[in-house]
Amino acid sequence: MKKIEAIIKPFKLDDVKEALNEMGIKGMTLTEVKGYGRQKGHKEIYRGAEYVVDFLPKIKLELIVEDSHVDEIVECIRQAALTGKIGDGKIFILPIEEVVRVRTGETGNQAI
Amino acid sequence: MKKIEAIIKPFKLDDVKEALNEMGIKGMTLTEVKGYGRQKGHKEIYRGAEYVVDFLPKIKLELIVEDSHVDEIVECIRQAALTGKIGDGKIFILPIEEVVRVRTGETGNQAI
Amino acid sequence: MKKIEAIIKPFKLDDVKEALNEMGIKGMTLTEVKGYGRQKGHKEIYRGAEYVVDFLPKIKLELIVEDSHVDEIVECIRQAALTGKIGDGKIFILPIEEVVRVRTGETGNQAI
């Protein structure tokens, strides 16, 4: 099992969710995060003074998936999250040692 | 050392915290997240129209623990977070390579 | 590649960001979290009754970095986040298997 973490643009969430749904993905967890990267921050004005805000709103998706599905899921997310502009985000893959479903106590691929 | 990530129902947080406390767990980090899974989303009504909201509020707990404690902690969380209904959540175990305590610079089990 | 997760005090964020910037770090992701640890929670008063709030606001930084940079980055964050008082936070290092940049599809160190 692997954990896929994807940082995407907030307004792409619906598209990504739909795409994953079509692939039969049944579970994921989402966090509102702020991203700092190559994408330029926006300017805010406060009583005539300008400030640059570097941290931009992003969505982090976390999915635990079977090893065999990793590649196609990563590709699916990438396609759906793509705008082609700077700031589209990153996808990380981490190793997972075990998964437990709280409700049943099932573990491993059963628990995903 | 391992990292335990537990996605649980928000109203179970107090119970889980208490149970972990009794086990002598001294540190953890909590994030408000939104979960998508088998549990059905709720319906919202907006001027006579119905919408389904898929993403439900969940709490993610993150704990770094010594290898030897992993099993009992997972079990402890599972028991405390259990309602038996769909949506109770998941527990993931990830490998950790190093831990550093900012204040002292201690590393490894010392730093947990 | 490694993933560095740092839990720090919120008011230290600017210092840490600046320090990382000076090292040439170009990307990171930030989450508002709540921490529970040795640091004592604060007291809140509600119509004459006192409550203790255990969970304190913290910031979690996540950075994916090349293996060779891990140590200096960890040290950099530690220095910048240090106040010397309880609650300064923790830094965790996790293995990462792959990174993909959504925009270009680049992987590995290219994608960081």
Next chain:
Amino acid sequence: MIQAGDTAFILASAGLVLLMTPGLALFYAGMVRSKNVLGTIMQSLIMISIISIEWVIIGYTMAFGPDVSGIVGDLSWFGLNGVSSAPSSDYASTIPHNVFMIYQCMFAVITPALITGAFAERMRFGPLILFSLIWTIVVYNPVCHWIWGVGGWLGNRGVLDFAGGLVVHLTSGAAALAAVLVLGPRKGFGRQSFIPHNLPMTVLGTGLLWFGWFGFNGGSALAANGIAATAFVSTHLAGMAGMAMWTLVEWLHRKKPTTLGSVSGAIAGLATVTPAAGFISPISAIIIGLLAGIICYTAVNLKNIIGLDDSLDVVGIHGIGGVVGTICLGIFASRAVNPGGSDGLLAGNASFLGTQIFGVLVVGTYAFIISWILLKIIDMLFGLRVSEENEVTGLDLSEHSETAYN
């Protein structure tokens, strides 16, 4: 004869009292957890509909219609029959009769809304509506008639209540106590802390309530005259004194002055001076405010010791405030200030204090017993509480399929 100045004043006052109901909704909603915000708002807001309808059909005539044995008004003004923009011969002769009617309507609306703070975060919406409607008919309307209706028996015995210490605050406080006993505490009460989700919202509500209270108390003079001036001044002074005292006591007791404490003290002072506002000197108003601050603070703290889950302290603030204010009127009332009132204990008239205590006992007992019976019946028939699962989910989603913030 209709006076433009008085009419303008009572219309403005009626508008101000209407504003108090959304003000109260925000005051209360700021104090609940974020899953119950809309549910809490709705429990106050819906009174504008339910009670206004009740009032124009039957409430106004029950409360102010021609007297039947001192107990209740008859039905001659059913459906506002005969209530036109000509002045009434019985009430407020310098303003249109329908202005008096709509001004009083706003009082009837806010009274059951006050009660809802007691059982916040756990009551079902349907049974709440039923309860509030019947409660207004069997508790509010008669008590209002007893005290303010021409021929009402308590009024005839000399009980005074300038703007609703008995009629509004004590009836709702007594009903709140009954509701707390019947419904029982929230899940987790005593173990978990139910910390307010948005205190600036509660502060905003307080601002609107204070502003509205000038219409509530000032307007109760029913004319823009010296009595209105006296009531307006008393209101402001008791509010600020209640705020000062609660803040100070909490500062001494808990080492910190809190925002919620300050606004709670303000509301306590405003509620407590309500029955007395038009009958007392400014110095008396300040003393009443100071007393309100310390007594209501103590009452609210006792609650935690007794273990009653009066969620937003309706008993401790409005119930106790109504009692204290009505009794204080028995002490501080002065015919030198308002010749149309009475002299109280300090002016050498102990019997008036007795009268006021009698009023408190009668109204408190009546409102408590009837409310308790009514709640028990509705509970048996329909169930008052949301299911445990819905309580966990929160009222916003379970009762209204909405969330406050997205």
Next chain:
Amino acid sequence: MIQAGDTAFILASAGLVLLMTPGLALFYAGMVRSKNVLGTIMQSLIMISIISIEWVIIGYTMAFGPDVSGIVGDLSWFGLNGVSSAPSSDYASTIPHNVFMIYQCMFAVITPALITGAFAERMRFGPLILFSLIWTIVVYNPVCHWIWGVGGWLGNRGVLDFAGGLVVHLTSGAAALAAVLVLGPRKGFGRQSFIPHNLPMTVLGTGLLWFGWFGFNGGSALAANGIAATAFVSTHLAGMAGMAMWTLVEWLHRKKPTTLGSVSGAIAGLATVTPAAGFISPISAIIIGLLAGIICYTAVNLKNIIGLDDSLDVVGIHGIGGVVGTICLGIFASRAVNPGGSDGLLAGNASFLGTQIFGVLVVGTYAFIISWILLKIIDMLFGLRVSEENEVTGLDLSEHSETAYN
């Protein structure tokens, strides 16, 4: 002769109507997504500046200045020339002329603010200002003159509009419809749900609007008299009835009564009774409120079927409300209630109903066509919509370089 009571009443009313514009801003802003909060607020708020300037320069004299062929006022009061604190001979003879002028200014301000709900979350700020300014000159000012100006042709034909069912609600509703057609739907309309980001803010806005509406309708009597009383009572009763009905219908239709439904019903009731408020009995006001609740509920639901993205339902609530209220006045008007008004259908005068329908057709058609042409021209010259990227980013950042919450 200036009467202090009347002057106090209309000054207070003018203050109340001014408060409605920030009230509306919050009412609307609570319903949009959190990236468009400030943009939505600004679209209402800025009207206070733009339209007030327009009003003192040219608007007041176009609407109320000496009549030119029933169509528009001439320019004798250009820049408030001659509008002093002496009473006018044409309007409101018991209050200073400038009080009447500033009271009417507040109506002119809120009308284009109402329209902005229709194209919320997608309109550019610059073109919005241009549109609102010209719209007020070519639509609001003349229509206001036709109906309320001395010598206005619709008023002369007997069309009645107590406080702005035609002048305010129908003109803005018709312009809203035109805007929805010209601008097209928001990105994602029909696929995504645009759930309100902060309903307590919408509730607060409703409270301020209701409070302000007493000045809007009550003040339209232009004196603190029996007509003001009638209008005040009608306003409250229609508001509460609209709220009751919408809540009930949604409860039956969708199984849950919602907070947004209750406040929407209230606004529907208040808007609908506006043209009729000073001319009808309380029972008629309740019936109008109930009709408003069910008809506007239906209209808003039809929108989803037709597929028009009237973001915050300006057409369904203000447009339809203005139409229904103006026609209902043709049915329920009663000279027994207000001898200065007309008798309606139920009082045996069918022709007055015809007159009212004529008024609706004329004003609705005129406002729709001119608005549509005006929007098309501005769109061609400058572009009305923000770019797709800015729509995704949200108006707060793209149009104002700000974020609502940090």
Next chain:
Amino acid sequence: MIQAGDTAFILASAGLVLLMTPGLALFYAGMVRSKNVLGTIMQSLIMISIISIEWVIIGYTMAFGPDVSGIVGDLSWFGLNGVSSAPSSDYASTIPHNVFMIYQCMFAVITPALITGAFAERMRFGPLILFSLIWTIVVYNPVCHWIWGVGGWLGNRGVLDFAGGLVVHLTSGAAALAAVLVLGPRKGFGRQSFIPHNLPMTVLGTGLLWFGWFGFNGGSALAANGIAATAFVSTHLAGMAGMAMWTLVEWLHRKKPTTLGSVSGAIAGLATVTPAAGFISPISAIIIGLLAGIICYTAVNLKNIIGLDDSLDVVGIHGIGGVVGTICLGIFASRAVNPGGSDGLLAGNASFLGTQIFGVLVVGTYAFIISWILLKIIDMLFGLRVSEENEVTGLDLSEHSETAYN
């Protein structure tokens, strides 16, 4: 003789001015960081208690009691002795004396609350209370007497201040400047950006302030007459013009019109017209508003260059506004508009402009020096600033053991 219309108007105005204090609390609180929301609110709100108590005991008699050498009132009205609901012979003869007293109380309350914006996010609560209390006694009360008290020396020299440009805005602005110098900047000033945490809250505060300002300026006529009408109209027009101008200037200067800019301009316009409101023509009011918008915008921007951390721009908006408005009155005043006033420069009376400048110098200097000394003393004795750790934690937790949002 008491006039109902005037009494209704001043009571309503007093209520409106009271509402400005919670309005200001929200206006300010929206602009601070989320850890200082309640602390900021409390610094305004608590004035209702502290200053109202001070006012009824000693403040009213110091400000308005029988004159002692033009400097201050004597203590004959100590504890409101003799201040009843009969009219005063000196002030506002058509309303009860206690109505005048409570109306003036609201002015005394909001003035020190205005100052708190200058040292937002870093002042301790206890010393704040002490400072505000003494400041009101040594600065506000005498200055108020000099200008508005019968026999006050500046009033006798012909200085005019309709509703508090000197008494309220300049005194608080000068004290704010002293406070900024004594307390020093917030930790991180110049390096970090202190972006507002909740701009809709600031917009709401603005709405309430604008609404209340009609009572502040309109009510200062002390009767519902033509002067009140003039003041009401001036207030609205200057507010809208200030808003228009600030918005425009920021749009040109920074390429975007901001919401905070619009509301800042509105407050600047409203504050600036305050001393002049009842003495000028509508066109003059518009010019004053436009000047306020551009001058205050410039002042606020200079602050960043000079490096003074006047957190919420009290000096730049209220201080400068008070100065500009008082001087503009010297230019635009017209006895044709208000025969009880003076003619200004444009009416050929240059000496009156000199008188007004003299008033500005006297009041500004006095308020600045006394405030500075007072702050220095309290700082030495008790310490004005929270500890660095508490500043990092935020006032809500460190001073009040509360959090605004949960």
